[in-house]
Amino acid sequence: MPQWLVNRWTIVPLLFSALVLAWNGYVAINDGGLIEGRVVDGIGRPVPDATVILFDRSFVMHNERQRSRTDEAGRFRFTGNDNHSLQLEAQTAGLGRSERREVRLWFRAQNVTLADPLRFTGRLP
Amino acid sequence: MTTMRRRGTYLRHAALVGVSAIMLVPFYWVLKTAVTNENIYAYPPRLLPERPHLFNFVDVWYFIPFPRYLLNSVIVSAIVVACNIAFNAMAGYALTKNFPGKRAVLLLFLSCMLIPFQATIIPAYLITSKLGLLNSYVGLAFPLLSTIVCIFVFKAAFEAVPHSLVDAARIDGLSEWRIIVRVLMPLSKAAIATNVVLAFIWSWNAFLWPLIITREPTMQTLPLGLARFLSYLEDTTGALYAFAVMVLAPSIFVFLMAQREFIRGLTSGATKG
Numbered sequence: 001m002p003q004w005l006v007n008r009w010t011i012v013p014l015l016f017s018a019l020v021l022a023w024n025g026y027v028a029i030n031d032g033g034l035i036e037g038r039v040v041d042g043i044g045r046p047v048p049d050a051t052v053i054l055f056d057r058s059f060v061m062h063n064e065r066q067r068s069r070t071d072e073a074g075r076f077r078f079t080g081n082d083n084h085s086l087q088l089e090a091q092t093a094g095l096g097r098s099e100r101r102e103v104r105l106w107f108r109a110q111n112v113t114l115a116d117p118l119r120f121t122g123r124l125p
Numbered sequence: 126m127t128t129m130r131r132r133g134t135y136l137r138h139a140a141l142v143g144v145s146a147i148m149l150v151p152f153y154w155v156l157k158t159a160v161t162n163e164n165i166y167a168y169p170p171r172l173l174p175e176r177p178h179l180f181n182f183v184d185v186w187y188f189i190p191f192p193r194y195l196l197n198s199v200i201v202s203a204i205v206v207a208c209n210i211a212f213n214a215m216a217g218y219a220l221t222k223n224f225p226g227k228r229a230v231l232l233l234f235l236s237c238m239l240i241p242f243q244a245t246i247i248p249a250y251l252i253t254s255k256l257g258l259l260n261s262y263v264g265l266a267f268p269l270l271s272t273i274v275c276i277f278v279f280k281a282a283f284e285a286v287p288h289s290l291v292d293a294a295r296i297d298g299l300s301e302w303r304i305i306v307r308v309l310m311p312l313s314k315a316a317i318a319t320n321v322v323l324a325f326i327w328s329w330n331a332f333l334w335p336l337i338i339t340r341e342p343t344m345q346t347l348p349l350g351l352a353r354f355l356s357y358l359e360d361t362t363g364a365l366y367a368f369a370v371m372v373l374a375p376s377i378f379v380f381l382m383a384q385r386e387f388i389r390g391l392t393s394g395a396t397k398g
Contacts, residue, residue, distance in 0.1 A: 008382060084187055085180075104180040108187060 037114030046074025181367035217279025282316035318386030
């Protein structure tokens with residue numbers, strides 16, 4: 001093998017380039033802008049027909065970007081997100097507002113499914 | 126005797142490790158703040174980061190045109206490094222020869238090292254402007270295309286090569302250019318590494334010159350981006366420190382890659398008789 005190839009000045013940049021390519025490949029197949037999650041009440045029951053608001057960050061402010069409604073199982077879904085720093089909040093007439101959840105993404109428009117549901121403090125009747 | 130010597134070595138190493146740790150504290154603090162959002166003025170200060178995360182780096186990447194600044198800095202540094210190796214090697218080789226006025230040239234070089242760049246920035250700006258290089262990559266690299274310190278590094282390295290080798294190459298029919306490229310440069314890897322490291326760090330960290338000659342935000346380099354970022358997001362300490370880490374990382378990386386040759390290149394002239 002030629003000496004110029006077995007050299008840290010070749011190996012390290014090549015490894016670095018491979019990492020960058022791999023990361024960009026991962027980003028390319030996961031940047032659909034899809035955000036999914038669930039909304040539950042204080043004892044973990046799904047909250048149907050709640051409004052979920054998506055705020056995205058621009059420098060120091062968070063501005064409302066989209067709204068969605070939960071289905072019978074309390075699931076919600078946003079499409080077309082193009083930011084990397086978000087906040088989510090659920091609202092419903094009977095339960096008021098949930099805590100506002102900060103969602104940080106590793107890249108813009110990353111597809112994400114929230115592991116923990118948005119939670120109201122009160123209970124559904 | 127051996128035990129005493131070993132104990133002395135241990136003590137010396139322990140002292141060196143202690144001093145190194147103290148010198149690394151500011152770097153650790155920058156890194157710690159970059160992976161948290163802690164207030165750097167908090168009292169009592171925390172030694173270990175609490176709930177560390179890397180999202181400050183993501184913020185830096187997206188809130189300002191970081192990839193553009195990075196590209197500009199990489200292009201300018203590449204121009205500076207390539208030109209430094211070429212021009213300094215030529216100048217260094219010329220200074221190993223005897224020619225009329227050599228002492229005057231050496232004195233001129235040494236005296237020019239005493240003049241701070243800030244004192245010559247207006248003429249440098251006017252020359253760059255006359256050449257039509259304002260707001261261009263070559264213009265950004267212009268004052269660092271050749272540096273006197275690095276010329277002397279090459280001079281010392283070339284003088285360390287036996288004259289008989291250069292004479293033999295000349296008898297074999299090599300031109301002066303090919304003597305530099307084929308004979309002297311391969312024997313001066315330490316000098317090349319020193320040139321690469323110094324030229325890269327100087328161009329990477331340059332602030333005043335890019336500030337003066339750039340006209341558009343798209344031509345700005347990372348240090349200017351850092352200043353711009355500070356004006357945008359003055360309350361986000363974590364992101365600011367993350368930016369500082371991202372600006373510092375490439376130069377530290379280049380230094381670590383070329384460390385061995387760099388130290389050898391700097392000290393080779395010092396031990397020459």
